[in-house]
Amino acid sequence: MAVGVGILGSGNIGTDLMYKVLRNPHLHLRMLAGIDPASEGLARARALGVPTSTAGIDAILADPEIRIVFDATSAHAHLKHAPLLKEAGKLAIDLTPASVGPPVVPAIPRPEDAWPDNISMATCGAQATVPIVYAIGRAAAVDYAEIVATIASKSAGPGTRQNIDEFTVATARALERVGGAARGKAIIILNPAEPPIMMTNTIYALVPSVDEKELAGSVEAMVQEIQRYVPGYRLKVPPLVADAPGGDGRLVTVMLEVEGAGDFLPRYAGNLDIMTAAAVRVAEQLAASGRAAA
Amino acid sequence: MPQDGTQAAGAAGQQPRITLVDVSLRDGSHAVGHQFTSDQVARVAAALDRARVPVFEVSHGDGLGGSSLQYGFSREPDMEWLRAAVQNAPNTRVSVLLLPGIGTRRELRQAVELGATVARIATHCTEADIAPQHIALAREMGMTVCGFLMMAHMLPPAELARQARIMEDAGAHVVYVVDSAGALLVEEARERVQALRDALQCEVGFHGHNNLGLGVANTIAALEAGATWLDGSLCGLGAGAGNTQLEVLAAVLDRMGIDTGVDVYGVMDAAEEVVKPILPRPIVIDRDALVIGYAGVYSSFLLHARRAAERFGVEARDILMELGRRRTVGGQEDQIIQVAYELAQRSGARTGP
Numbered sequence: 001m002a003v004g005v006g007i008l009g010s011g012n013i014g015t016d017l018m019y020k021v022l023r024n025p026h027l028h029l030r031m032l033a034g035i036d037p038a039s040e041g042l043a044r045a046r047a048l049g050v051p052t053s054t055a056g057i058d059a060i061l062a063d064p065e066i067r068i069v070f071d072a073t074s075a076h077a078h079l080k081h082a083p084l085l086k087e088a089g090k091l092a093i094d095l096t097p098a099s100v101g102p103p104v105v106p107a108i109p110r111p112e113d114a115w116p117d118n119i120s121m122a123t124c125g126a127q128a129t130v131p132i133v134y135a136i137g138r139a140a141a142v143d144y145a146e147i148v149a150t151i152a153s154k155s156a157g158p159g160t161r162q163n164i165d166e167f168t169v170a171t172a173r174a175l176e177r178v179g180g181a182a183r184g185k186a187i188i189i190l191n192p193a194e195p196p197i198m199m200t201n202t203i204y205a206l207v208p209s210v211d212e213k214e215l216a217g218s219v220e221a222m223v224q225e226i227q228r229y230v231p232g233y234r235l236k237v238p239p240l241v242a243d244a245p246g247g248d249g250r251l252v253t254v255m256l257e258v259e260g261a262g263d264f265l266p267r268y269a270g271n272l273d274i275m276t277a278a279a280v281r282v283a284e285q286l287a288a289s290g291r292a293a294a
Numbered sequence: 295m296p297q298d299g300t301q302a303a304g305a306a307g308q309q310p311r312i313t314l315v316d317v318s319l320r321d322g323s324h325a326v327g328h329q330f331t332s333d334q335v336a337r338v339a340a341a342l343d344r345a346r347v348p349v350f351e352v353s354h355g356d357g358l359g360g361s362s363l364q365y366g367f368s369r370e371p372d373m374e375w376l377r378a379a380v381q382n383a384p385n386t387r388v389s390v391l392l393l394p395g396i397g398t399r400r401e402l403r404q405a406v407e408l409g410a411t412v413a414r415i416a417t418h419c420t421e422a423d424i425a426p427q428h429i430a431l432a433r434e435m436g437m438t439v440c441g442f443l444m445m446a447h448m449l450p451p452a453e454l455a456r457q458a459r460i461m462e463d464a465g466a467h468v469v470y471v472v473d474s475a476g477a478l479l480v481e482e483a484r485e486r487v488q489a490l491r492d493a494l495q496c497e498v499g500f501h502g503h504n505n506l507g508l509g510v511a512n513t514i515a516a517l518e519a520g521a522t523w524l525d526g527s528l529c530g531l532g533a534g535a536g537n538t539q540l541e542v543l544a545a546v547l548d549r550m551g552i553d554t555g556v557d558v559y560g561v562m563d564a565a566e567e568v569v570k571p572i573l574p575r576p577i578v579i580d581r582d583a584l585v586i587g588y589a590g591v592y593s594s595f596l597l598h599a600r601r602a603a604e605r606f607g608v609e610a611r612d613i614l615m616e617l618g619r620r621r622t623v624g625g626q627e628d629q630i631i632q633v634a635y636e637l638a639q640r641s642g643a644r645t646g647p
Contacts, residue, residue, distance in 0.1 A: 146364060148364050150626060153420060153421060161423050162427065164394045164424050164427070165394070165398040165427065167395075185362060187395060189418075189626055190418065190623075191418075191622070192418065193620070202632075204364065240635070245366070255631070255632050
């Protein structure tokens with residue numbers, strides 16, 4: 001049976017999530033809750049027959065059938081929502097930069113019983129690059145991973161712009177905690193070119209040594225895994241291996257591009273699409289794990 | 295006018311209207327592949343102090359936290375360079391550069407603890423609204439804050455002025471027109487500075503590169519249009535064909551009868567005796583540096599493009615022109631690898647070691 005889910009926040013992210021949840025046979029969208037009666041997202045939901053509310057978190061808390069809640073509001077709001085959702089026994093999937101719960105990347109396997117009740121989707125940069133670091137790590141020990149996420153200016157909302165330090169810090173932490181790198185560093189660049197560029201990501205990893213065939217296979221397998229929920233996720237430059245600067249060990253370089261599904265957000269906004277797609281994938285995994293039935 | 299700092303750089307009682315800023319130890323970091331030693335930093339800092347240069351900047355070329363595989367690892371941590379600089383320049387204010395998205399407020403706090411009193415917060419010219427967090431913190435800590443609008447040739451004057459307003463509103467004491475690509479023609483530099491001068495209450499700065507041979511000329515045009523903070527570097531040590539050559543600028547300003555407080559012989563000596571011996575190569579407008587100005591790409595791409603050209607068996611000039619066509623911005627050094635890889639695939643050249 002499909003698991004009841006609610007979406008908090010009726011902005012671009014909440015609206016895009018709505019389209020993805022409605023398509024998913026394992027999830028049943030019980031409500032899109034916002035706070036702005038004039039919100040375009042709420043109007044779209046009503047037109048699609050999705051129950052809506054302008055009571056925000058209160059409306060979500062009032063429905064006991066909602067087991068999983070996507071929070072697409074703001075970091076500030078999520079800090080208030082998190083304890084309320086926990087108290088109500090609901091599982092939170094946090095798309096804000098609040099980082100209340102541990103970061104989760106759905107393409108990376110995790111033990112069935114290890115699901116926390118608050119899951120952070122970390123950042124778009126993390127969702128795009130951490131799996132590749134993990135894949136490199138299957139072929140070699142990653143001493144240091146560094147990623148560069150370049151996104152179209154138009155796809156960077158005020159949340160990203162006002163919290164750019166939080167973005168780099170949270171992404172670096174995810175490279176270590178989820179990707180398995182001993183040390184991580186993240187850089188984000190906004191590019192205003194018209195027409196807007198696709199999200200592009202570069203992953204650099206320093207490893208002592210690596211079997212290039214095994215590396216290529218591992219990265220390719222991971223790309224295919226991510227394509228199951230982000231069809232526009234593509235390798236642009238397959239793993240290149242060179243001597244590390246300074247001569248000690250090897251430098252692995254991988255480059256990829258993320259084109260969005262264009263559900264609600266424009267196709268160039270792959271950075272936003274990978275967040276909503278990954279969040280829905282996590283909800284699906286929660287549903288399958290039985291964790292959401294508790 | 296700002297209360298704190300921007301006019302505090304002169305000798306006792308004397309308030310030079312023009313503030314010269316040396317960037318040899320920051321933009322110059324690009325030219326030496328970020329391989330300065332603390333000892334070199336100490337010697338340059340002391341020479342600048344002796345020459346009464348009011349402000350100089352010390353950081354990785356891409357700012358605090360720039361040490362990376364993307365831009366090149368620093369030989370020593372930024373903070374070691376900063377310590378050496380502050381210790382050897384008792385009369386000079388030391389600046390640090392920070393690019394939001396690369397460095398964070400954490401590094402800015404560390405820099406203040408070590409004695410930095412000027413912060414330059416740099417964004418691509420269309421992205422000023424990623425800087426307010428950092429500008430606000432720098433102000434809170436009592437620093438003189440400059441907003442640094444990079445790649446200013448990519449935006450028309452009126453739009454550039456709108457971005458500058460965001461930085462001024464966030465608390466910047468000075469907002470710079472930064473010709474990162476050394477692509478501005480004299481009239482274009484003048485128009486941009488003029489637009490900022492008309493739109494802002496705060497001071498306006500200009501940071502030039504010499505890729506089209508216009509470093510000093512553009513800086514003088516900026517001065518005439520109302521810029522009061524002017525950047526340069528000793529021997530022009532900087533990315534691409536280098537920066538506006540500081541000792542030349544100081545001499546020209548002196549000939550123009552403008553008192554900057556800087557000792558013209560002092561900067562000549564600093565350039566000749568301290569910086570010239572450590573130049574890794576002559577800072578000249580060679581073919582690739584010229585192409586950077588001509589194509590309008592970020593000056594620090596120069597050495598990265600040369601390395602990628604060698605690695606992938608393609609021509610640096612072709613890489614740089616393609617980067618210009620793709621409208622890359624500062625910091626996108628990874629695109630150099632992607633473009634070189636694609637050019638090599640297309641031409642059937644070897645795909646690199």
